[in-house]
Amino acid sequence: MGACQKDFESAVNQVKLLKKDPGNEVKLKLYALYKQATEGACNTPKPGLFDLINKAKWDAWNALGNLPKETARQNYVDLVSGLRSSSDSSSQVKPEADKKRAGYDTLVITSEDCITKIMLNRPAKKNALTTQMYREIMLALEAASKDDSTITVFTGNGDYYSSGNDLTNFTDIPPGGIEEKAKNSAILLRDFVDCFIDFPKPLVAVVNGPAVGISVTILGLFDLVYASDRATFHTPFSHLGQTPEGCSSYTFPKIMGPAKAVEMLIFGKKLTAGEAYAQGLVTEVFPDSTFQKEVWTRLKAYSKLPQNAMHISKQIIRNHEKEKLHAINAEESRILQERWLSDECMNAVMDFFSRKAKL
Numbered sequence: 001m002g003a004c005q006k007d008f009e010s011a012v013n014q015v016k017l018l019k020k021d022p023g024n025e026v027k028l029k030l031y032a033l034y035k036q037a038t039e040g041a042c043n044t045p046k047p048g049l050f051d052l053i054n055k056a057k058w059d060a061w062n063a064l065g066n067l068p069k070e071t072a073r074q075n076y077v078d079l080v081s082g083l084r085s086s087s088d089s090s091s092q093v094k095p096e097a098d099k100k101r102a103g104y105d106t107l108v109i110t111s112e113d114c115i116t117k118i119m120l121n122r123p124a125k126k127n128a129l130t131t132q133m134y135r136e137i138m139l140a141l142e143a144a145s146k147d148d149s150t151i152t153v154f155t156g157n158g159d160y161y162s163s164g165n166d167l168t169n170f171t172d173i174p175p176g177g178i179e180e181k182a183k184n185s186a187i188l189l190r191d192f193v194d195c196f197i198d199f200p201k202p203l204v205a206v207v208n209g210p211a212v213g214i215s216v217t218i219l220g221l222f223d224l225v226y227a228s229d230r231a232t233f234h235t236p237f238s239h240l241g242q243t244p245e246g247c248s249s250y251t252f253p254k255i256m257g258p259a260k261a262v263e264m265l266i267f268g269k270k271l272t273a274g275e276a277y278a279q280g281l282v283t284e285v286f287p288d289s290t291f292q293k294e295v296w297t298r299l300k301a302y303s304k305l306p307q308n309a310m311h312i313s314k315q316i317i318r319n320h321e322k323e324k325l326h327a328i329n330a331e332e333s334r335i336l337q338e339r340w341l342s343d344e345c346m347n348a349v350m351d352f353f354s355r356k357a358k359l
């Protein structure tokens with residue numbers, strides 16, 4: 001027990017030295033195990049529903065039940081050891097891989113063959129989109145719009161394309177409270193989607209795996225969507241007490257007809273890649289075994305086409321709808337700002353964290 005206590009104290013110190021922020025979920029786990037290891041079973045009153053951060057912490061600790069202090073200590077030590085080794089040899093592609101595009105922590109950006117590739121790079125979190133990531137994507141799009149590339153490609157690192165909005169975004173509450181949080185998030189959402197509406201070059205999604213939420217909805221603003229046959233397309237907005245964004249309330253009915261759009265956006269029906277292709281959301285589906293090879297061969301050939309002609313064609317095709325899309329984006333963001341303050345949404349986010357804490 002003495003040695004274990006020593007390991008535990010050393011692990012507590014190592015956490016402070018981690019080079020990379022392990023993210024809110026891991027921090028919650030660490031918090032819960034620390035409390036359990038030092039104080040035993042959760043013994044404080046449950047915080048109120050609106051005290052989101054303390055409630056998430058309390059839920060995580062309480063979920064450990066009567067786990068013995070010794071086991072909690074050991075689990076804490078194991079978790080920290082895993083974090084240290086994963087930060088040493090992370091499965092994330094190292095930003096150094098692309099010297100030209102330093103400065104992005106959550107994306108890997110490369111330019112080759114007149115193609116700028118923006119790869120979401122949080123594979124351990126299924127490429128869930130943090131606030132930082134939304135901002136980095138906006139910067140990357142701004143840079144790509146001005147570089148000498150012909151087309152811009154989005155893809156995901158790992159087994160997912162993206163699991164959509166990172167639900168921990170909801171737990172980082174500013175001093176102004178949840179109203180301020182909802183307002184800031186609505187502004188960020190609007191700015192983020194505006195960047196896609198205004199993007200001047202052909203925009204291609206290489207959907208390498210499942211896609212959820214906002215990573216699906218903005219596909220309606222892309223010019224080509226290539227999908228692996230492993231990919232799925234899921235917008236569980238009602239389940240989350242939320243409503244459509246990314247202009248999908250307009251683009252989806254237009255692309256697939258109102259009946260199919262309603263199935264996805266209101267009832268949260270998850271589409272296979274084949275179904276998404278049949279509905280017109282996806283341009284082409286490829287077998288996963290040859291996906292990367294086939295798609296990149298195709299894109300490299302396209303990128304050699306005359307650049308100005310392609311860019312002007314995109315403007316002609318997209319320009320008449322731009323104003324409308326901006327108005328729809330503003331309205332969707334405004335409605336979501338209200339939704340995020342609803343009990344339905346808060347309870348759904350709490351459910352996600354409770355499920356995780358019980359694992």
Ligand SMILES: CCCCC/C=C/CC(=O)SCCNC(=O)CCNC(=O)[C@H](O)C(C)(C)COP(=O)(O)OP(=O)(O)OC[C@H]1O[C@@H](n2cnc3c(N)ncnc32)[C@H](O)[C@@H]1OP(=O)(O)O
Binds near residue numbers: 124242
């Ligand atoms: C500025 C604000 C703009 C807001 C715009 C609004 C957008 C709306 C949306 O995008 S709605 C969609 C939101 N996304 C979800 O609801 C998905 C939630 N995640 C899941 O359901 C599952 O994680 C999964 C189905 C994507 C994958 O399940 P699987 O069992 O295969 O893997 P894990 O659950 O173990 O996931 C691995 C770790 O990644 C964490 N994680 C995955 N997705 C998210 C997410 N969206 N938000 C936060 N965290 C996510 C997951 O919790 C695991 O973390 P852990 O290893 O620490 O446990």
